Amino acid sequence: MSSEMDSFAPPRYEPLLIVISGPSGAGKDSVIQRMKEMNLPFHFVITATTRPARPEELHGVDYFFLSPDEFAGMIEKDELLEYAIVYDEYKGIPKEQVRQALASRKDVVMRIDVQGAATIRDICPDALSIFLTIQDEDEMVRRLEQRKTETSEGVELRIATARQEFKRVEEFDYVVVNRECHLDEAVQTILAIIQAEHHRVKQRKVTL
Numbered sequence: 001m002s003s004e005m006d007s008f009a010p011p012r013y014e015p016l017l018i019v020i021s022g023p024s025g026a027g028k029d030s031v032i033q034r035m036k037e038m039n040l041p042f043h044f045v046i047t048a049t050t051r052p053a054r055p056e057e058l059h060g061v062d063y064f065f066l067s068p069d070e071f072a073g074m075i076e077k078d079e080l081l082e083y084a085i086v087y088d089e090y091k092g093i094p095k096e097q098v099r100q101a102l103a104s105r106k107d108v109v110m111r112i113d114v115q116g117a118a119t120i121r122d123i124c125p126d127a128l129s130i131f132l133t134i135q136d137e138d139e140m141v142r143r144l145e146q147r148k149t150e151t152s153e154g155v156e157l158r159i160a161t162a163r164q165e166f167k168r169v170e171e172f173d174y175v176v177v178n179r180e181c182h183l184d185e186a187v188q189t190i191l192a193i194i195q196a197e198h199h200r201v202k203q204r205k206v207t208l
Contacts, residue, residue, distance in 0.1 A: 013198045013203070014203040014204060014205060014206065015101075015102050015105050015106055015107050015108065015206060016107045016108070016127075016128050016194065016197060016198070016204060016206065017098070017102065017107075017108050017110075017120075017124055017126070017127040017128065017204075017206045017208075018042075018107060018108065018109045018110070018127070018128045018130065018194060019110055019112055019117050019120055019121075019127050019128065019129040019130065020032065020109065020110070020111050020112070020130050020132055020190070021111070021112050021113060021114050021116070021117040021129065021130070021131055021132065021172070022114070022131050022132035022133050022165070023114070023133065023134075023140065023158070023161070023162030023165045023166065024140070024144060024158040024161070024162060025134060025139075025140035025141075025143040025144045025158070025162070026132045026133050026134050026140070026178055027132065027134070027143070027178040027183065027186070028111045028132055029062075029111065030178075030183055031111075031132060031178065031183065031186055031187055031190065032044060032109065032111050034183055034184065034187050035109065035187060035190075035191075038187075040191075041106060041107070042106060042107045042108070042109045043097075043101035043104075043106045043107070043108045043109070044109050044110075045093060045094075045097060045098060045101075045108060045109065045110035045111075046060065046061070046062075046063060046064055046094070046097065047063050047064070047091055047092065047093060047110070047111065047112070048063065048064040048066055048071060048074065048080070048083075048090075048091070048092045048093075048094055049063045049064070049065060049066065049071075049089060049090065049091045049092075050065075050066055050067065050068050050071050050089045050090040050091075051063075051065075051087075051089035051091075052065070053065045064094070068090070071083075071090045071092070074092065074094070075092075078095075079094060079095055079096065080092040080093060080094060080095055081093040081094070081095040081098055081120070081123065081208065082112075082116050082119040082120055082123065083116075084113065084115050084116050084119070086113050086115070086116075087154070087157065087158070087161075091112075091113070091116070093110060093112065093116070093120075095208070098110070098208060099208055102206060102208070107194065113165075114131075114165040114168055117129055117171075117172070118168075118171065121171070123208065124206055124207065124208060126204035126205050126206050126207075127204075127206065128173055128174075128193075128194070128197055128204060129171070129172040129173050129174070130172060130173065130174045130175070130176055130190060130193065131169050131172040131174070131175045131176070132175075132176050132178055132186070133166070133169070133175060133176070133177055133178070134177065134178060134179070134180075135177060135179055135180070137159065137162075137163075139180055140159065140162060141155065141159065144158055144159075174193050176189050176190055176193075
């Protein structure tokens with residue numbers, strides 16, 4: 001009787017490796033922050049970077065802010081899942097952090113640039129990739145200018161880069177539009193995608 005009942009047991013959900021990517025100004029950091037505020041049972045990967053911290057950012061919370069020498073040491077020790085130069089600064093995903101979170105059977109969420117997302121797909125084809133975007137280029141420009149962290153040349157570089165990144169949207173599993181003043185709507189869409197993925201008949205198998 002027990003064996004018959006076991007056949008009706010719900011499947012065991014596999015932990016997901018969730019990549020949230022997209023161009024500058026799409027609101028990746030805002031989406032991640034809102035998800036954290038919701039106390040969701042996810043592990044949010046902390047990215048290592050050599051760029052300076054912005055006034056509101058904290059080491060070990062928003063990013064691991066490292067010197068170029070410290071970052072080079074992580075590369076030499078093969079401690080990064082992937083890394084790349086992004087706007088003249090290095091960014092990378094600490095490997096052990098991701099492995100430990102998956103081993104604890106938590107869904108792992110990482111924010112990453114489009115270039116890095118491609119690397120993660122090569123390493124882990126079953127990663128769930130979401131392309132976060134905005135309504136149009138004008139909105140992206142407004143958001144970048146409101147940051148007040150970029151020179152005019154820096155804004156132009158990010159716009160040019162974004163135009164190229166938009167061309168790669170078909171490499172992703174899903175696309176979510178983060179409309180101005182509709183952050184919660186974008187977050188709920190992402191959560192609905194994650195929930196649906198956990199109900200797939202054929203579960204994604206993440207191996208690193």
